[in-house]
Amino acid sequence: MVLAWYMDDSTDDQRLKHHMTPPQYVSLATLKENTGVLYWKLNPESYETDGQLEKIKSDRGYTYTDVIQVSPDKLPNYETTIKRFFEEHIHTDEEIRFVLEGSGYFDVRDSHDKWIRIAVDVGDLLILPAGIYHRFTLDSKNYIKAMRLFIGEPVWTPFNRPADDMDARKQYIEHQKSGF
Numbered sequence: 001m002v003l004a005w006y007m008d009d010s011t012d013d014q015r016l017k018h019h020m021t022p023p024q025y026v027s028l029a030t031l032k033e034n035t036g037v038l039y040w041k042l043n044p045e046s047y048e049t050d051g052q053l054e055k056i057k058s059d060r061g062y063t064y065t066d067v068i069q070v071s072p073d074k075l076p077n078y079e080t081t082i083k084r085f086f087e088e089h090i091h092t093d094e095e096i097r098f099v100l101e102g103s104g105y106f107d108v109r110d111s112h113d114k115w116i117r118i119a120v121d122v123g124d125l126l127i128l129p130a131g132i133y134h135r136f137t138l139d140s141k142n143y144i145k146a147m148r149l150f151i152g153e154p155v156w157t158p159f160n161r162p163a164d165d166m167d168a169r170k171q172y173i174e175h176q177k178s179g180f
C-alpha cells in the first residue's frame with residue numbers, strides 16, 4: 001500500500017525519507033479529503049488485460065499515454081530535469097502517473113501548506129489534481145519508470161510557485177474549501 005507522511009524541515013538529501021520525529025503518517029482517506037489526491041493500486045502483472053486501467057481511463061477520459069524513465073542514465077538532461085521536477089509547481093491539468101518499475105516520492109502541500117510525502121512504488125497509480133502545489137524526486141534507488149496519462153494532447157508545463165493568481169490554482173482552492 002502507498003505510504004504518505006508529513007515531512008521534516010531538514011535540507012538533507014531530497015532522496016531521503018524526511019520523516020518527522022516520531023513519524024506522522026497520513027491515511028489515503030485524509031490525503032483525499034485534504035488535498036484531492038486520488039490513488040489506485042493496480043496489478044503490475046495484469047494491468048494490460050485485467051480491465052482495471054482501462055476502466056480508469058474510460059471513466060476519467062484519459063486518451064493519451066506514454067512512458068517516462070527517470071534515472072541518471074535513462075533521462076536526457078537528467079540534472080536539469082530532476083531539479084525542475086523538485087521545484088514546487090502546479091499544472092493546469094491533473095498529473096496522472098502509474099508506476100511500472102522503480103519508486104519515488106511525490107510531495108504535495110496540504111491545506112495548511114505543510115508538505116506531505118507520498119512514496120510510490122510498482123503498481124501505484126496517483127492522480128494529483130490541477131492546481132495543487134507539488135514536486136517530485138527519486139528516492140535513494142534512483143530509478144522510476146512511469147506511465148503518464150492525459151485527457152487529449154498532453155501539456156506538461158510546470159508553473160512554479162508563486163502561481164496563486166492562476167485560474168487552476170484558484171479553482172483548486174475552491175474545491176478544497178467546498179470539499180473534494
Ligand SMILES: CSCCC(=O)/C(O)=C/O
Nearest residue numbers: 068085097135136144146
Ligand atoms: C515519475 S514522473 C516524473 C515527474 C513528473 O513527470 C512531474 O511532472 C512531476 O511534477
Ligand SMILES: [Fe+2]
Nearest residue numbers: 089091095158
Ligand atoms: Fe508536476
